[in-house]
Amino acid sequence: MSSLIVEGGHRLQGNISPQGAxxxxxxxxxxxxxxxxxxxxxxxxxxxxxxxxxxxxxxxxxxxxxxxxxxxxxxxxxxxxxxxxxxxxxxxxxxxxxxxxxxxxxxxxxxxxxxxxxxxxxxxxxxxxxxxxxxxxxxxxxxxxxxxxxxxxxxxxxxxxxxxxxxxxxxxxxxxxxxxxxxxxxxxxxxxxxxxxxxxxxxxxxxxxxxxxxxxxxxxxxxxxxxxxxxxxxxMLPDMIEVGSFIGVAAMTGSDIVLENVGIDDLGIMPECFRRLGVNMEVEGDNIHVRQDEIYAIDSFMDGSIMTFSDAPWPGLSPDLLSIFLVVATQAKGSVLIHQKMFESRLFFVDKLIDMGAKIILCDPHRAAVIGAGKFHCLHSTNMVSPDIRAGIAMLIAALGARGTSRIQNINQIDRGYERIDERLNKLGAHIIRSEE
Missing domain, CATH: 3.65.10.10 (Enolpyruvate transferase domain)
Incomplete structure (x- = not known):
């Protein structure tokens, strides 16, 4: 079984383009x-x-x-x-x-x-x-x-x-x-x-x-x-889920990354949702510039109630993005409710994030409340097994933002949806080693 060995805590910098969808x-x-x-x-x-x-x-x-x-x-x-x-x-x-x-x-x-x-x-x-x-x-x-x-x-x-x-x-x-x-x-x-x-x-x-x-x-x-x-x-269009994944990587690691040729007109509500999560990002033509920040704060609704992100049919938020929003929220200042309406097993990977020190309450198979730590590298390393593509990329994002070295097994799940993800992130300054066991 192949693994990714991820040394967390490194800020990334540079330009990256999403793959085809x-x-x-x-x-x-x-x-x-x-x-x-x-x-x-x-x-x-x-x-x-x-x-x-x-x-x-x-x-x-x-x-x-x-x-x-x-x-x-x-x-x-x-x-x-x-x-x-x-x-x-x-x-x-x-x-x-x-x-x-x-x-x-x-x-x-x-x-x-x-x-x-x-x-x-x-x-x-x-x-x-x-x-x-x-x-x-x-x-x-x-x-x-x-x-x-x-x-x-x-x-x-x-x-x-x-x-x-x-x-x-x-x-x-x-x-x-x-x-x-x-x-x-x-x-x-x-x-x-x-x-x-x-x-x-x-x-x-x-x-x-x-x-x-x-x-x-x-x-x-x-x-x-x-x-x-x-x-x-x-x-083909750029992959909007990979665009969201790279925004998540930048936010989780406090990095300065430019995402090039993202197909901005076809991203729907996703950029605005990241902004409500507190991510500092600007649209520059067909590029998205995620700027380095000391911390990011989750927005709240106008009446002061807790921010909620849920999946919905287009142009609503894709269910494939919710695992990324969840893991990014662990380091933000504030609280958020993640409501995965479509699939009842997609949030079960949060036990590994809890093992890493994340403050998450799994309310039921469809909902998780995240209390953000309000600081970078609040998570610590652990060993994980990827159950599916989107949970796998969320685990990788968590490992990149954690202290210490994590191992993610069953990465063929990640490879099903992400092209040479370790090589591409290493070019930005990540420390990821692929291990063939």
């Missing part, structure tokens, strides 16, 4: 299955989840060419749909949660797909009802194979457009339904659709391929099905 990457890579023509995607992050998804669709028959480390061309001329029924496919798909998003494109283009139970972070129940319900509304049928533990999904009469009101604004669910609907006959209307920048990016890419989609950027999408989609070039 992980969540967008998984969507647009799957969208290449919708056309036999060449699709070129640039600004792809070189991370484990992306590499594994590319490997999966290559085994399905997609031809790829790695133009450089972050640019790949895809050509899905011939897909071996029989491979979907193999044990090899099921095992590989089960290890990667992003594999669920190949179903929409396969249903749209070939009228059939296989869905094993996908893998991913262990952060609580992550239901797929929205995906299933949307496909069923379009005409898909499901048969569960008890022996193989997978769903056989078919569209025997083709997919047909319809009106649907989603039970939740699921990002991956919306993406999957969109990709199924673009080749369905007739008109599909999706209300309560997710409207995150990554969904907007997917829609814009599909429009360039020939899809007819209106309402992009809103929660009401109208899709007129077409018979054929062609190739395109697509450049």
């Amino acid at each position: 992980k969540n967008e990457a998984l969507e647009v890579i799957c969208a290449t299955l919708l056309t036999p023509e060449r699709v070129v995607i640039s600004n792809l992050p070189d991370i484990a989840d992306v590499r594994n998804l590319i490997s999966l669709i290559e085994e399905m028959g997609v031809e790829t060419e790695h133009i450089d480390n972050n640019t790949v061309s895809f050509s899905a001329k011939e897909i071996d749909t029989e491979y979907l029924y193999s044990e090899q496919f099921r095992k590989k798909a089960q290890s990667l949660r992003g594999s669920v998003m190949i179903v929409g494109p396969l249903l749209a283009r070939f009228g059939k797909a296989i869905l094993p139970k996908p893998g991913g972070d262990k952060i609580g129940r992550r239901r797929l009802d929205t995906h299933f319900w949307g496909w069923q509304k379009l005409g898909a049928e499901f048969e569960y194979d008890e022996l193989g533990k997978y769903y056989n999904i078919t569209a025997p009469n083709g997919l047909k457009g319809c009106y649907m009101l989603l039970d939740e604004a699921s990002v991956t669910g919306t993406a999957n339904i969109i990709m199924a609907a673009v080749l369905a006959s007739g008109v599909t209307t999706i209300y309560n659709a997710a409207c995150e920048p990554y969904i907007q990016q997917l829609c814009k890419m599909l429009v360039r391929m020939g899809a007819k989609i209106t309402g992009i950027g809103s929660n009401l999408l109208t899709i007129c099905g077409v018979d054929y989609l062609g190739g395109t070039d697509h450049k």
Whole structure:
């Protein structure tokens, strides 16, 4: 098991650029299955989840060419749909949660797909009802194979457009339904659709391929099905979660860091939320300058009540950022309530922060109260095991701001979402050693 050995207490300085967006990457890579023509995607992050998804669709028959480390061309001329029924496919798909998003494109283009139970972070129940319900509304049928533990999904009469009101604004669910609907006959209307920048990016890419989609950027999408989609070039957005992670690193270590080319127009409420946490940051064009501060103080509401940060559908705060806000608050002056509404296991890593000296009360699986120490390096080092991507990066941020040397195990979880994180932070002055055990 690989580990990161982190010597905390060092202030960082310099410039850093975020990688391409992980969540967008998984969507647009799957969208290449919708056309036999060449699709070129640039600004792809070189991370484990992306590499594994590319490997999966290559085994399905997609031809790829790695133009450089972050640019790949895809050509899905011939897909071996029989491979979907193999044990090899099921095992590989089960290890990667992003594999669920190949179903929409396969249903749209070939009228059939296989869905094993996908893998991913262990952060609580992550239901797929929205995906299933949307496909069923379009005409898909499901048969569960008890022996193989997978769903056989078919569209025997083709997919047909319809009106649907989603039970939740699921990002991956919306993406999957969109990709199924673009080749369905007739008109599909999706209300309560997710409207995150990554969904907007997917829609814009599909429009360039020939899809007819209106309402992009809103929660009401109208899709007129077409018979054929062609190739395109697509450049991905910067990863807003990595932007938030680097702001957290700068705040936690009292550092002076410039984040370059962050895609400021697509960050939503996140910069303002960091300011309410007390982080001293300025927007300079498309850059964010986090300035060195002696301490930062958490804001309070106008009536004097405790500041609360909770996740919400876009343009609200992403649930992927709350673990970062929580760990940064441990060194701030003041108190804050972190309310993780979506996933019931994402806050369980706080026991390690408590072991490091943080003053945190885990109220229930969804809420944690943090009483900030009001000084840097108030935490002390410890050994930790990363349970998922976002908890892992929060642990790394905590270790960077703590006194002494910490060890974080199971860092393959961090590698799933962050490209060469140790190397990039070391260039800013961090002291991180990767240990292969």
